[in-house]
Each structure stands twice: as structure tokens, then as C-alpha cells.
Ligand SMILES: [Zn+2]
């Protein structure tokens with residue numbers, strides 16, 4: 243198979259790895275966890291964290307002063323969690339200008355430090371999150387015990403408080419019927435595998451979020467190294483060989499999925515967000531397989547974000563209405579993919 | 582299924598690894614209690630249905646964590662509330678609920694029982710490491726005494742990770 247397309251905007255291994263994500267959970271010593279804190283304490287936590295983050299270049303967004311549309315926009319950008327957007331407690335999020343680092347204050351833990359970078363760049367993402375963590379820790383005390391490590395509201399995060407994750411595009415494994423086997427193997431390796439979009443068990447667009455489940459008993463370096471240098475490369479290789487197999491043994495199926503997706507997107511007059519995501523994911527596959535030389539990965543990635551409801555409404559305010567949104571979405575996609 | 586040590590019916594059934602060979606442990610309520618297992622006060626009917634082919638379920642429930650305090654003195658959270666929500670109330674909950682929580686964490690964390698990652702700058706130093714080591718050694722003794730060999734093996738691994746033998 244030809245080498246994966248080099249699109250610097252999309253990062254290393256971007257034919258399979260859409261993005262890398264690091265998350266650190268931290269809590270201030272001397273306070274209850276968020277769920278059991280009073281509003282006065284939650285405000286105090288916000289004050290202490292924002293103060294301790296001074297000089298780190300973050301812009302702070304007080305969630306109490308945001309509209310539902312703005313909150314949705316933050317969710318679609320992956321800068322805050324759905325839980326955080328919908329929560330009712332006093333909370334704030336700090337975002338760096340490049341939007342690679344965000345810090346949720348008063349999510350389930352006092353701090354959720356998160357870095358997201360395109361492609362497979364876990365080490366870099368970790369370094370960035372860790373630098374922020376260090377800077378804050380030089381000014382405040384985090385809750386810590388020598389036995390359990392960093393103490394978190396949920397014991398599934400205790401220890402390093404470190405969640406290492408990647409969003410993977412696995413159409414090859416899905417179309418060759420290997421996905422269930424991968425999920426079983428992942429479970430044995432204590433990895434969590436979820437569909438990235440959508441609520442049900444189906445992974446819309448064959449996009450999966452894979453992350454470590456164990457946060458205790460390993461050093462940060464061990465967790466990171468195992469995940470970034472063993473787990474993910476294995477999954478990437480596996481997906482690539484599945485794609486190669488498809489190309490060799492079932493090329494018509496592959497071409498049908500890809501060209502049908504492009505044709506639908508170029509012809510549709512009404513388009514829902516989920517349908518658009520599914521089709522764009524198959525276009526993504528086509529580009530990575532060298533079947534669509536006139537389209538770029540970067541453009542499709544951007545479209546996948548722009549078809550989400552809040553982003554679409556930013557581009558076309560009429561799209562705030564769901565029916566008009568379907569029209570606006572189809573129009574935008576058609577224009578972008580005009581061949 | 583009878584107890585390994587007497588003729589009473591076994592309520593604990595566990596597979597342990599000893600000298601690289603698997604070995605089954607069956608214990609009646611009394612002998613289980615002596616070895617630190619807390620036997621659930623489940624209704625007889627429930628026990629019977631579990632005997633009918635669902636041994637692992639029974640073993641899991643029989644291996645329940647020992648009793649501990651009902652509420653955290655720091656934040657007032659009841660352990661039952663944590664059972665429901667999965668979320669603790671304050672950092673002090675970890676210490677307060679240690680007897681019950683230890684087993685919960687061990688299960689959630691694939692058998693890990695001790696932090697091995699970075700330590701805040703304010704807590705770095707040999708004193709902390711030494712405390713960690715002596716605590717692990719205590720746990721190891723307890724695990725061996727209770728014939729919990731898998732657990733003991735994990736503790737030995739962690740001790741080795743700390744940079745010293747487990748002897
Ligand atoms: Zn007995």
C-alpha cells in the first residue's frame with residue numbers, strides 16, 4: 243500500500259489516528275470533591291485555580307455566562323465534556339489560544355487538564371499537560387496520598403489521574419468484521435473502546451475513542467509508553483492491514499463505499515449531522531487509500547467539525563433551526579466538495 | 582462442594598496460584614471468616630441459586646471487603662452513597678473508607694494496589710518511599726497469612742518496582 247498521505251495539518255499516522263488526547267485529574271487539598279462542595283467552596287476553587295494559572299496564557303470562560311449554543315460549540319471542539327457543559331455548578335474553563343490545552347474547573351474533579359493534538363502525538367500532548375500541571379502545583383497543594391497517589395472523586399482515576407486516549411478511524415477493521423475481536427482484545431488489555439459520536443453502541447463513521455482504564459500501579463511514563471509505543475501502533479498496523487486486505491480482496495466494496503459517499507455528499511440537498519459524519523468518514527477513508535486524489539484530508543477533517551450543529555450555526559445562523567440546518571449543511575458540504 | 586478443612590458446605594470458592602500451579606480454595610463460612618473473608622448474609626434461596634452453577638458470582642460476592650466506617654468523618658458521605666454513585670465526597674474518604682475501598686479500587690484498577698507514579702515536589706524524599714515500602718510489606722504479610730497468593734504476587738511486584746527485594 244502507498245505510504246499514508248502526508249498532511250502536516252493532520253499530524254503523524256493521521257490515516258488512522260485522528261487525534262491524541264491526554265487528561266490529568268487533580269483536586270485541591272483541603273476541599274471536598276466538586277459533587278460535595280458548597281457553591282461558596284466551588285467559587286473559591288475557581289478563584290484559586292485561575293490565580294495559580296496566571297502567566298500560563300489561558301483565557302477563562304465562565305460557564306455561567308455562556309449561552310447553550312456556546313456551550314455546544316465548546317463540546318464540539320472537544321474543549322469541554324458534555325457533562326461539564328450540562329452541569330449546573332459554578333464552573334469555568336481555561337483555553338489556550340491554540341486550543342490544544344483546556345482546563346475544566348469543577349467538572350467531576352477540581353481540575354481536568356486536557357491536551358488534544360491532531361494525529362499520534364501523545365508524548366507531546368503529555369508534556370504540555372504536565373507542564374501546566376507542574377506550574378499549578380508549584381502554587382497550590384493537590385490532594386495526594388503516598389498509597390493511592392493523586393486523589394480523585396472517582397477511584398477509577400486515582401493514582402496518576404492520567405487518561406491517555408486516541409480517536410481512531412477503523413473502517414478497515416469494521417468492514418472486514420474484525421472489530422469485535424479488537425474490542426475483546428482491548429478489554430483484556432484494560433482499554434476502553436467507545437464509539438466517538440452518538441449515544442448507542444454503533445460507532446458513527448467507524449470513529450472510536452480508545453483509552454487506558456488503569457491509572458494506578460504504573461508511572462506516567464510507563465502508561466504513556468505502553469499506550470503510545472505499543473498499543474496504538476499495534477492498532478494502527480492492524481487497521482492498515484485490514485485496509486490492504488480490503489483493497490486486494492474486495493476492492494469493489496471499498497470503492498463503492500467511498501464513491502457512493504462522495505456522490506451523496508455532492509448531490510444531497512438535505513443532510514443531518516450524523517449522516518454527514520458517516521459519509522465524510524468514508525470520504526476520509528477514500529483519501530487515505532489514495533482513491534480521491536482531488537480531495538485533502540485536512541479539508542475533510544475541517545468539514546467533519548463544521549457539520550456539527552453549533553459549528554454550522556456559526557457559519558450559517560439560519561441553521562439553528564434543525565430543518566433549515568439540514569438544508570444549510572447540505573449546501574455547505576456541496577460547495578466544499580464541488581468537483 | 583465441601584470446605585477444605587471440614588465437612589460443612591463451602592461458601593467461598595477461589596482459584597489461587599501457588600508455586601506456579603493453580604489451586605482451588607473452598608471454605609465454609611466459619612473457616613472463611615477465620616481467613617478474613619467476609620461472608621455475605623444472603624438469603625438461603627439466593628445462595629442456592631448461586632450454587633446451581635454460578636460459582637464465580639458467589640465467590641465474588643463472598644470476597645466482599647471487610648466492614649469499615651459507615652460515614653466519612655470529613656465530609657459525611659455514607660459508603661452506601663459511594664456504592665450508588667461511584668463518586669467519593671472528599672480526599673479524606675480514601676483514608677476513612679480504606680477497609681472497604683481497598684478491594685473496590687483493586688478490582689477497578691486491574692489488581693493495582695499502590696501508586697507508582699509521580700509524587701508532588703512537597704512530598705518527595707526518602708521518608709515517603711520508606712513509608713510506602715513498609716506499608717507494602719505489611720500488606721504482603723497479611724495477604725500471605727490470608728492465603729491470597731495472587732494478591733501477594735502483585736504486592737511483591739510493586740515492592741520490586743520500588744527498588745528493593747520483597748524478602
Ligand atoms: Zn470449614
Ligand SMILES: [Zn+2]
Nearest residue numbers: 653656671674
Ligand atoms: Zn469524605
